[in-house]
Amino acid sequence: MKFQQLRNATIIIEYAGKKFLIDPMLAEKGAFPGFEGTINSHVANPLVHLPIPLDEILDVDAVIVTHIHPDHWDDAAIKLVPKDMLIFAxxxxxxxxxxxQGFKNIRVMGEKTVFDDITLIKTTGRHGGEKTVEKYADLLGLVSGVVFKHPNEKTVYIAGDTVWYEGVEENLKKYDPDVVILNS
Incomplete structure (x- = not known):
């Protein structure tokens, strides 16, 4: 397994001979305004330049979009990701x-989604505390993480855009990952 964080939640993971791009935010540094209602709403996003060329970023077998907020699936990704690329939603x-948005090869992740011989397991997540999520449910929406399993690899849990809550604890107990990747 190889892991590379590009920025924010945008990562590349090479796992069991396949390469995945997760939560692509591909816009130029500072391309869109900060997120309203956050502590740094005055800071334009993305915060940093992409560290490698786009052709390397897009040289993957599949894309995983944990949710469609613009810091995980932005307009640049919608424009740049090939329309026939396999995308897991x-x-x-x-x-x-x-x-x-014009994409033709989309699969919905479930409790046990198999891609070649890799098992992808969608996990629960939560954008904020229980009261925050209740109050802003429409704005925050649903979010997920993903567990990667393969007999010849360590089990990897990408928690996704979540706070610590009982769902994350349950995922850790249930899947017993060797590696945990957090957006923090």
Whole structure:
């Protein structure tokens, strides 16, 4: 396994002979305004330049989109990712949005999604505390993580855009990952 964080939640993971791009935010540094209501809403995003060329970033077997907020799936990714690229989405709703953006090869992750001989398991996540999520459910939306399993690799849990809560604890107990990757 190889792991490379590009920026924010955008990562590349090489796992069991396959290469995945997760949560591509591919815009130029500072291309869009800060996120309203956050402590750094005055700071334009993305915060840093991409560390490697786009052709290397897009040289992958599949893309995983944990949710469709613009810091995980931005307009640049929508424009630059090949429309026939295999994309794994967290649910039917996100899949429909991505399909509406012109993509043709979308699979919805579930409890046990198999890609070649790699098992991808969608996990739960939560954008904030219980009261925050209740109050801003429409704005925050659903979020997921993903567990990678393969007999010849360590089990990897990418927690996704989540706070610590009982769901993350349950995922850790249930999947017993060797490696945990956090967006922090």
């Amino acid at each position: 967290q649910n039917e709703s996100d899949s429909s949005v991505i399909q509406g």
